[in-house]
Amino acid sequence: MTATTPISATLIDGKAFAADLRARIATQVRSMKDNGITPGLAVVLVGEDPASQVYVKSKGRMTREVGMNSYEHRLPAETSQDDLLALIGRLNDDPDVNGILVQLPLPPHMDEAAVINAIDPAKDVDGFHILNVGRLATGQKAMVPCTPLGCLMLLRDRLGSLSGKNALVIGRSNIVGKPMAQLLLRDSATVTVAHSRTANLPDLCRQADIVVAAVGRANFVQGDWIKPGATVIDVGINRGDDGLVGDVDFDAAARVAGAITPVPGGVGPMTIACLLANTLTATARANGLPDPQGLTP
Numbered sequence: 001m002t003a004t005t006p007i008s009a010t011l012i013d014g015k016a017f018a019a020d021l022r023a024r025i026a027t028q029v030r031s032m033k034d035n036g037i038t039p040g041l042a043v044v045l046v047g048e049d050p051a052s053q054v055y056v057k058s059k060g061r062m063t064r065e066v067g068m069n070s071y072e073h074r075l076p077a078e079t080s081q082d083d084l085l086a087l088i089g090r091l092n093d094d095p096d097v098n099g100i101l102v103q104l105p106l107p108p109h110m111d112e113a114a115v116i117n118a119i120d121p122a123k124d125v126d127g128f129h130i131l132n133v134g135r136l137a138t139g140q141k142a143m144v145p146c147t148p149l150g151c152l153m154l155l156r157d158r159l160g161s162l163s164g165k166n167a168l169v170i171g172r173s174n175i176v177g178k179p180m181a182q183l184l185l186r187d188s189a190t191v192t193v194a195h196s197r198t199a200n201l202p203d204l205c206r207q208a209d210i211v212v213a214a215v216g217r218a219n220f221v222q223g224d225w226i227k228p229g230a231t232v233i234d235v236g237i238n239r240g241d242d243g244l245v246g247d248v249d250f251d252a253a254a255r256v257a258g259a260i261t262p263v264p265g266g267v268g269p270m271t272i273a274c275l276l277a278n279t280l281t282a283t284a285r286a287n288g289l290p291d292p293q294g295l296t297p
């Protein structure tokens with residue numbers, strides 16, 4: 001396919017989907033508030049990473065927009081791990097806080113696993129606690145990581161059933177690749193997880209009805225790797241000279257794929273909407289209410 005081939009793929013509008021999801025969440029927050037319950041989300045940011053500051057700001061704004069309480073904790077980069085654990089302990093004990101997110105990455109002097117596993121699993125709206133990871137892997141009721149949950153919602157909306165589809169997840173991180181593979185398996189897709197050592201990735205990719213790219217390398221997935229008609233979900237957020245670009249060479253892939261997410265405006269907004277969805281789910285569970293409709297896998 002060349003630059004003169006027209007773009008044939010349907011654009012998967014994550015921004016619009018996320019706005020609709022937040023509107024549905026806001027409706028459910030209103031009825032909770034009528035019953036005296038206001039969901040609360042605490043976001044903890046350690047250090048001054050400018051990209052992290054941007055995300056935390058938009059998380060706070062959208063949390064308030066859906067009617068939830070937002071609690072922001074900004075700590076200096078040199079905060080000791082004990083001080084961070086003490087804060088997490090207070091948030092765990094605070095009945096007004098239903099969800100806790102500790103923004104990653106943490107400064108290098110901290111043990112990320114120890115910090116994540118200090119969060120009450122019931123308030124772990126990122127789904128990174130080892131108990132939630134194990135629950136997801138064994139099909140038990142879990143908190144599910146926001147980015148893979150958002151990808152799953154987009155895939156189901158586009159394809160209906162994922163049963164029997166060949167799905168290729170590129171990337172094996174705990175945050176995206178591994179939980180994405182678990183969710184696709186739960187939906188009866190045939191799942192392959194590829195990574196930097198995978199042999200003949202282009203040929204593997206050409207077999208895939210579903211491609212989820214989460215490698216963190218700008219324009220890594222080439223247009224001629226895509227099976228005609230495939231659904232391509234681009235998780236990449238790579239900040240370069242020409243703005244934000246994904247892990248997929250969008251211009252080339254969009255001439256072959258059946259549907260594709262843009263960057264920005266694809267998976268990113270879904271991540272934040274799913275964070276709010278998880279906060280609502282955590283609040284419902286904390287109050288003995290049934291899980292909100294359409295927000296859990």
Ligand SMILES: Nc1nc(=O)c2c([nH]1)NC[C@@H]1CN(c3ccc(C(=O)N[C@@H](CCC(=O)O)C(=O)O)cc3)C=[N+]21
Pocket residue numbers: 052054055101102103104105126146237244263264265266267268269270271272
């Ligand atoms: N504990 C933890 N949980 C996270 O979920 C988490 C984290 N740490 N650390 C950082 C990453 C990054 N992340 C993004 C969320 C939204 C957009 C997003 O909305 N992006 C917009 C563009 C925003 C822009 O222009 O910069 C888009 O793709 O359209 C991007 C990235 C969540 N993260």
